Amino acid sequence: MAIGRETVENILKLTNPKWKTSITRIEPNKIVTRGYPQEDLIGNISYPEMAYLLIKGKMPSEKDSKMFESVLVSFCDHGVTPPSTQVSRLMASTGSSMNSCVSGGLLSFGKYHAGALERSMKILQELVQNGVIGYNGPLESHHDIRAVAGVVVDEFFNNNEKIPGFGHRYHSEDPRASKLIKIAEEYGCNGVHTELALAIEEILFEIKGIKMNIDGANAGILSDLGFDWSLGTGVFMMGRLPGIISHVFEEKTIEPPFRKIFDVDEIHYQDTEVKTRSLARVMNKNNK
Numbered sequence: 090m091a092i093g094r095e096t097v098e099n100i101l102k103l104t105n106p107k108w109k110t111s112i113t114r115i116e117p118n119k120i121v122t123r124g125y126p127q128e129d130l131i132g133n134i135s136y137p138e139m140a141y142l143l144i145k146g147k148m149p150s151e152k153d154s155k156m157f158e159s160v161l162v163s164f165c166d167h168g169v170t171p172p173s174t175q176v177s178r179l180m181a182s183t184g185s186s187m188n189s190c191v192s193g194g195l196l197s198f199g200k201y202h203a204g205a206l207e208r209s210m211k212i213l214q215e216l217v218q219n220g221v222i223g224y225n226g227p228l229e230s231h232h233d234i235r236a237v238a239g240v241v242v243d244e245f246f247n248n249n250e251k252i253p254g255f256g257h258r259y260h261s262e263d264p265r266a267s268k269l270i271k272i273a274e275e276y277g278c279n280g281v282h283t284e285l286a287l288a289i290e291e292i293l294f295e296i297k298g299i300k301m302n303i304d305g306a307n308a309g310i311l312s313d314l315g316f317d318w319s320l321g322t323g324v325f326m327m328g329r330l331p332g333i334i335s336h337v338f339e340e341k342t343i344e345p346p347f348r349k350i351f352d353v354d355e356i357h358y359q360d361t362e363v364k365t366r367s368l369a370r371v372m373n374k375n376n377k
Contacts, residue, residue, distance in 0.1 A: 152276040163265045164328025173197045181340035190337040205323030209254030209308035213282045238288035254305025266306040283309030
């Protein structure tokens with residue numbers, strides 16, 4: 090029996106789709122996200138639960154939901170000290186639109202701002218999975234975790250490098266980190282990754298008086314919740330976004346446009362010599 094052209098086209102569409110996704114199915118008058126009709130999700134789950142469902146593909150347990158919510162809240166804002174906030178406010182001062190200002194702030198995230206969470210997650214996850222020479226992974230015993238923590242600290246110190254997730258330029262003890270660890274213990278969300286982070290902190294504090302910061306705490310917690318390290322910056326962005334929006338709005342509503350941040354006499358010029366004679370020689374040489 091001959092197969093009609095329309096049937097062949099339908100078969101090809103099914104076997105050779107141009108786009109594949111398992112996140113949300115869109116059909117006429119129907120929106121299904123991760124198997125749940127969106128009209129059922131609306132009003133029944135929280136925003137953190139929705140974010141967890143989208144990323145992980147499953148609904149979180151009540152404790153995981155509360156823990157993830159705490160993680161997002163912990164990232165919400167750090168005043169005008171971060172470069173991302175300063176970038177956003179400076180852009181707002183020029184009259185840029187809300188979306189441009191927020192985009193500028195998010196685009197300013199890099200290795201030294203926001204990137205520490207992702208790097209810390211990667212280190213913890215690779216160590217837990219693979220261990221180090223003499224202490225093969227996956228790590229399970231408290232003895233091995235402590236031993237691996239010591240090796241990591243020595244390696245970073247020998248290379249004169251800072252361990253991401255530890256130390257803070259403003260806080261000798263980040264109050265957010267200790268609260269997050271306490272909540273993780275309360276909800277039973279502190280697993281081997283968090284234990285490794287705490288072991289590193291213990292050694293660092295003994296040697297240098299350095300404590301864990303918010304990124305180190307959340308690196309362990311998010312890893313124990315099953316988030317891949319490559320999602321770290323994305324999770325940070327979700328938490329920090331409301332803070333950036335609020336700073337942009339504040340700048341636009343209470344500060345004068347194009348406001349002066351500092352006076353000209355506050356700028357230090359390292360080389361103020363005016364080289365007019367040298368320039369004249371160069372111009373005469375070029376004219377010959």
